[in-house]
Amino acid sequence: MRVGLLTGGGDVPGLNAAIRAVVKHGEGHYGHSIIGFRNGWKGVVEGHSVPLTRELIRNVLPVGGTLLGTARFHPHADDGGLDAVLATLEAERIEALICIGGDGTLHAASKVAESGVRIVAIPKTIDNDVWGTDQSIGFDTAVTIATEAIDRIHTTAESHNRVMIVEVMGRHAGWIAATSGIAGGAELVLAPEQPFDIDKIERFLKHRHRAHASFSIVVVAEGAVPAEGTSMHYETQMGKFGEIVAGAIGERLKAEIEQRTGFDTRVTVLGHIQRGGTPTPADRILGSRFGVAAIDAITRGESGVMTALRGESVVTVPLSEIAGKVKYVPEDLLGVARALA
Amino acid sequence: MRVGLLTGGGDVPGLNAAIRAVVKHGEGHYGHSIIGFRNGWKGVVEGHSVPLTRELIRNVLPVGGTLLGTARFHPHADDGGLDAVLATLEAERIEALICIGGDGTLHAASKVAESGVRIVAIPKTIDNDVWGTDQSIGFDTAVTIATEAIDRIHTTAESHNRVMIVEVMGRHAGWIAATSGIAGGAELVLAPEQPFDIDKIERFLKHRHRAHASFSIVVVAEGAVPAEGTSMHYETQMGKFGEIVAGAIGERLKAEIEQRTGFDTRVTVLGHIQRGGTPTPADRILGSRFGVAAIDAITRGESGVMTALRGESVVTVPLSEIAGKVKYVPEDLLGVARALA
Amino acid sequence: MRVGLLTGGGDVPGLNAAIRAVVKHGEGHYGHSIIGFRNGWKGVVEGHSVPLTRELIRNVLPVGGTLLGTARFHPHADDGGLDAVLATLEAERIEALICIGGDGTLHAASKVAESGVRIVAIPKTIDNDVWGTDQSIGFDTAVTIATEAIDRIHTTAESHNRVMIVEVMGRHAGWIAATSGIAGGAELVLAPEQPFDIDKIERFLKHRHRAHASFSIVVVAEGAVPAEGTSMHYETQMGKFGEIVAGAIGERLKAEIEQRTGFDTRVTVLGHIQRGGTPTPADRILGSRFGVAAIDAITRGESGVMTALRGESVVTVPLSEIAGKVKYVPEDLLGVARALA
């Protein structure tokens, strides 16, 4: 069988583990030929393919990014993109397609599957907000990097007398903020799930610094917003690719806290370092398991499904079940962050 | 409420996160007094206690080990240990006890609970073989350390022409071996769950090195054994504390492989570095969640239960349900290790 | 002998190693009493002291920051600060003083020494620009953190098609920029030592991306400035403590590059994470050696000197020799950065 493979959307650590698993298991166990497309759906539309040999996947396990390249590009029916995809797949005699990506890529996969193409998807996202799976590729590494940064800021915050704001990724859901906040021992975690009350934050910080503490660490997700009706006005700022502008909420909070409390306040925006570098073992293992499971599923004839982690098992779930849903941080996890502040 | 707290068995990274969560949530939310016992059950028997204040738990999140100390010591009914435990708890007016530990500690907790003491346990073990929970405290850090070691050995193995054996922990179950083997890209993973055939290993290595490869990495759990009836004889060697002697199977394999293949073979025994150092975010989060859940459960009046991770949720399970069971690595995970060899 | 000890200026990793060495060697070998002052010179002026016992320095080697606290505060003759310092030293019967700090702290130390106080200084600075020593405490850790960040950004830059700007510390000298730029394989390094020509940068990036590359990494020191007479106008922005405002040059460059080349350009400002967290072995060793050398020097009767690394040896140099000098990055090191672009 000739199986196509692409990675779409933002890059995350662990993609190469999934690519490697698809190639090793697909070729080694089933004798499939694996054809990679460059730069996500863009490469499919443009017919930019590369045969994935064992040589190409040597030593890629500890390497971040994706050896196939990626792009924030999605084919649509009305701009001829979908037709171009089908044309390329036919020209390349691709019998099945494995798509690794986040929301956008999965949505496109779903559309292509409806056109009769056999498709299995693998979820990846720093934000961990893909519905239907306990974890997506890239999340564990991002949390590890964010926690290391908070650890570092902790020692310097203690040596001086400051409020330190750390802005992490998380547009719709605050997974990185909540988990790195717990792991790093943050005093406050601000997540999109629970719009914050700046008056409460002011009271909390004043009380804490008056009482005993000489510093506070506030972890804020880039998509966090103030609650309606509170005294702070802020609208999420969006870039040209529809992404949230990094640093905006962090800087806004800093200004507000400094003005209200008079405390020396600093903001660190982690930005791109969260999505790069050597993947953690958890992300390599998840990528490897998803890659093996995707090949198994596609060979069994499944289509329109996504690999998913459920407890200790890897299963497949219909793409139709997860469409349009966001996996928010559960209340009990946000509660742990609050309990340990 | 006066709540006792102890950590028993071998130390692992993440224990301090659990201790901190018990103190912060117990004191801060419920107003409990938390009394720590030194060196596990030994401290309870000897009445060696210390009030756990907020000062004591400052800055412990990134610190490995346990600030309470630990010991491989378990109270028994027939040596008066159980009576001594009950006497101390009464003398200290302890109304409930939280025990953090592995098999041995959990077993003792179960016995003490049967005597009418309100007890909630928290599972920790490098080996990840406690039944009833997806993960135990310490496992993720151990896998991370083992994977880093395999990564390092990878680069040096490639530069020369060798078989490199890496012996990792895992007495009854091969969790570290299987996961670090997948994450590190090992050629062979030998786990206690599947006794190995040395003849097959010989053929595999000869074939691989003849075909194309210039090196091979073999990850072996300390509790791995040859299959019965095969041509290699080996009995697991036990130390005075009933623990498996580190290095024994690694050295035995090295001798066997060198003699059979003639390949230069080296063995690295990771040993104690697997259980020390800064806990990963995953272990800090798990410890924090388990600590909060244990206090919640004990305050609700639960007893004879253990906190457990199930998918994305933390629940409690009866200690009676997990007694005497070992959580082995599931066949599908061992299969991934084989598929990617 | 009663020996005072303080840490002044911004905190850096490795300070605790120096404190520990002063206490262990001073007490253990010579029988001195070591008296710490809180928050740098501020604690001396305010008489805020703490006896440094062996208990206080346990386990501090791997911990960033300074257990004594620090402050950006310097005593002056004309505001009565110098008199207050002398009064405290007399009241506390301090016979000699060890000052760990950067430019400002060393300058104050020099002034206090002129008043007849026996003083030995230890140099620390992220920026590595203290004259007279090959290396100052904190620099090696900062370079390690900056290099890790560039490594991470490398993998994500390659997966997309971008110019990535990484802004690192370095007000007057570009040590972190030059070394992390070499270690991380940056395409361009912009240091204060060599004002840059934005037209040349534009040509370089256009040529590189036209020719073959899909990304470029630019490492810029916060104190970098455009050459006079070039077409980019920018003035270094200063905060209220006289420090350079983080992010200013990075954002300015991003705007300029995007406008001139049209390439998608992102900026990451490392900021405070460069000065926190576990010190590298090199910083722990340097701190330990400097601490031992300072106690030896002060016991021998030296005063008005600073410990310094010269090749493989630790020596002392007169503070008068280093006053007012900045150690710039030598041309040959900047040349290596250029050669490997």
Added chain:
Amino acid sequence: MRVGLLTGGGDVPGLNAAIRAVVKHGEGHYGHSIIGFRNGWKGVVEGHSVPLTRELIRNVLPVGGTLLGTARFHPHADDGGLDAVLATLEAERIEALICIGGDGTLHAASKVAESGVRIVAIPKTIDNDVWGTDQSIGFDTAVTIATEAIDRIHTTAESHNRVMIVEVMGRHAGWIAATSGIAGGAELVLAPEQPFDIDKIERFLKHRHRAHASFSIVVVAEGAVPAEGTSMHYETQMGKFGEIVAGAIGERLKAEIEQRTGFDTRVTVLGHIQRGGTPTPADRILGSRFGVAAIDAITRGESGVMTALRGESVVTVPLSEIAGKVKYVPEDLLGVARALA
């Protein structure tokens, strides 16, 4: 100019940085052609060469090992090796040769240079015992790995009550032992430079554990030996390649200490993990600087010299000056290790 390049002896992290620098600077600045030889001198003897293109050196900075491969093989005049070397160099029209290696490789380089070949050498060794340079490639990474291991063992040692022995590399000189011992806060450092007295060690440990401590960490170099005339007999054990057998002195010490003190004693042999994995920034920078300096020197016409770090400068020194010398750990550094025990 056609310049040959080889890496010989044991692999260390940082070799690829040197290779990359030789290629980038040699080709980019001077227009030389760089011809790599596989597996050190073996590849020269066998005529196994590969043109080093820019494509081959992409992304190698963070990768350990050597992309050229290496071998413990040295050409001799009396076995025809030297003639074979000269023949290959002539056949390949190599005008100059850059040799990266340790003692053995440098010695061979010296012999080949005497035959009229233009040669510049670059020193690398985990052991840091090459005379004439402050530091050799690979040492900083090895110290970092050893210190991390000691940090990990520290937390677990404290939780129990043990003597923990950590055996590190260092045949003739104890650089890794002394520096990682200082950085990790070891109680005892045993280096080849100062044969140890087991009776003193026994008294020290008994005194320390009686007085207050619950654990001790002993760092021992693989080449450490007991002093003559003391009550412990031990001869260094050598493997077939003339290398010291890892673990021998560690196990011997463990037995001796356990028998004499009765303390539970464990030994961890770091072995191969010390020479693998991502190089530290210091090793990447040193490799890069040495690579640039070697090309500059060879283009200038120098021969029979080695690049060397002296303080902040890179210079060249005649190979004849360093021949037969071992750079031992200076007494003052060993003194710091003792002072901070």
